[in-house]
Amino acid sequence: MATTVLRVRLIGGDRMDLTxxxxxxxxxxxxxxxxxxxxxxxxxxxRTRHGERLVxxxxxxxxxxxxxxxxxxx
Numbered sequence: 001m002a003t004t005v006l007r008v009r010l011i012g013g014d015r016m017d018l019t020x021x022x023x024x025x026x027x028x029x030x031x032x033x034x035x036x037x038x039x040x041x042x043x044x045x046x047r048t049r050h051g052e053r054l055v056x057x058x059x060x061x062x063x064x065x066x067x068x069x070x071x072x073x074x
Contacts, residue, residue, distance in 0.1 A: 018048035
């Protein structure tokens with residue numbers, strides 16, 4: 001299972017660090033390709049986590065995504 005931490009910049013200017021994982025994907029690069037492809041769709045949405053909270057991230061509200069080898073830079 002591949003897991004990554006994304007720093008997401010929203011259109012309104014706010015930033016959030018979210019964790020995304022997918023048990024069906026084991027490769028980090030494939031996971032990132034999946035994230036980009038999903039958010040590029042008109043109705044693209046990802047179920048992510050912010051701490052213990054479930055956050056649904058909709059592609060239409062995302063301005064940018066940052067990914068570092070060990071997660072977002074804090």
